[in-house]
Amino acid sequence: MTETKSPLADGENIDRAFKCTACSNHWYYTRARCAECGSTSFETYSLGTGRVVATTTVHATPPGVRAPNRLGLIQFDDDIRLVAQVDGPEISAGDSVEFGDITTLRSGDSPSAGPRVRLE
Numbered sequence: 726m727t728e729t730k731s732p733l734a735d736g737e738n739i740d741r742a743f744k745c746t747a748c749s750n751h752w753y754y755t756r757a758r759c760a761e762c763g764s765t766s767f768e769t770y771s772l773g774t775g776r777v778v779a780t781t782t783v784h785a786t787p788p789g790v791r792a793p794n795r796l797g798l799i800q801f802d803d804d805i806r807l808v809a810q811v812d813g814p815e816i817s818a819g820d821s822v823e824f825g826d827i828t829t830l831r832s833g834d835s836p837s838a839g840p841r842v843r844l845e
């Protein structure tokens with residue numbers, strides 16, 4: 726599917742990655758245009774399975790953020806890396822994980838949402 730409207734317009738595409746149809750650059754986080762060529766034409770696709778690069782657990786979290794907050798740096802195909810909350814059992818560098826869902830990362834006055842992964 727090729728889209729021409731900005732993913733920032735509705736924020737609903739954060740569960741998918743983006744591929745620029747002009748230069749084939751890939752990215753994850755929503756942005757209005759390709760960082761490489763400036764095109765606003767792109768396709769979206771599901772991330773699927775990635776590999777854990779590093780993990781950490783944050784025990785002192787701000788109000789509205791779960792504690793402990795387990796996080797992983799995940800490498801997906803097409804050079805896409807993202808930081809995600811980790812669900813389920815402990816993971817380590819080298820483990821395969823699948824993109825889970827978009828979840829509430831912080832509740833309260835300034836809520837935000839982001840990706841969560843789980844062991845494959």
Ligand SMILES: [Zn+2]
Nearest residue numbers: 745748759762
């Ligand atoms: Zn591009």
